[in-house]
Amino acid sequence: MSRLACIDGAILKPEDAKVSVYDRGFLYGDSVFETIRTYGGRAFALDEHMRRLERSALRVAIPMPLDRHSLAVEVERAIHVAGNAESYARVMLSRGSGPLGLDASLATRPLRVVLIEPLKLLPASMYRDGVSVITQRTERAGDAAHGAKVGNYLASVLALRDAKAQGAHEVLIVDVAGRVVEGTTSNVFIVRGATLVTPPEEAGILPGITRAHLLSIAADAGLSVELSPITPADVLAADEVFLTSSLREVLPVVKVDGQPIGAGAPGPRTRALHLAFRRHVGLGSAPPPWEG
Ligand SMILES: Cc1ncc(COP(=O)(O)O)c(C=O)c1O
Incomplete structure (x- = not known):
């Protein structure tokens, strides 16, 4: 059973996964995300989740750093590396870091993070x-x-x-x-x-x-x-x-x-x-x- 993080495509141990305190997801909740689970080790409805992420990003004007197919491949790879029987995946896209201030144009490079955990079900x-x-x-x-x-x-x-x-x-x-x-x-x-x-x-x-x-x-x-x-x-x-x-x-x-x-x-x-x-x-x- 393992947990990992993938930040801008780099797979990291949870303890090594760090993002900037100037990230707007942290400062303002200026981010969008998806929660996905696997069945039989494969991400369920991955394309639908990626489409919804793309729609969410468009709705709040965060540019997609990767097209949704490439992002789906990244999620599948992270799930594969984690190697859990069943996984939970959280895929996040923040507007990125920049100087303090609400103005969205202060950040120019969106940040993407994928977190993988072993799936925990309700009792x-x-x-x-x-x-x-x-x-x-x-x-x-x-x-x-x-x-x-x-x-x-x-x-x-x-x-x-x-x-x-x-x-x-x-x-x-x-x-x-x-x-x-x-x-x-x-x-x-x-x-x-x-x-x-x-x-x-x-x-x-x-x-x-x-x-x-x-x-x-x-x-x-x-x-x-x-x-x-x-x-x-x-x-x-x-x-x-x-x-x-x-x-x-x-x-x-x-x-x-x-x-x-x-x-x-x-x-x-x-x-x-x-x-x-x-x-x-x-x-x-x-x-x-x-x-x-
Ligand atoms: C506000 C809200 N509504 C509904 C849902 C259920 O959506 P889904 O079936 O895609 O997990 C979620 C999921 O986290 C949610 O955050």
């Missing part, structure tokens, strides 16, 4: 029993640039602190219009009968890659899809609620603000979708995470 009990979440009116990480995965998650860090203090796993972020948009690091879905409902991209969500894959296979689990705004009341009235992200896959939510959802246990639609997703990523014959 089986979270999938078996489901998790609690809270709702909170707060900003989203992407509010400064909708749809971009930007480096500054401060509002989410603070919201998550509140969630942890209440024994909850995640925060369902409520926007100014009073709608539930997404989690701090996840997308949110509710199940109503045989319909899967999730906020549309226009709600300003991060278009999750797990979300997109799940929407594409919902029919295999016998569900129709509705992309529409949801309110906290819709969440509380749902038959089932779950979160998606690259690292969580499909995580059942059984309590929101202390109130049970449906029967207060992971529901059959969530289970069916999760199994369909596992088949989709080639893990159809592996034991599901709730049996782990």
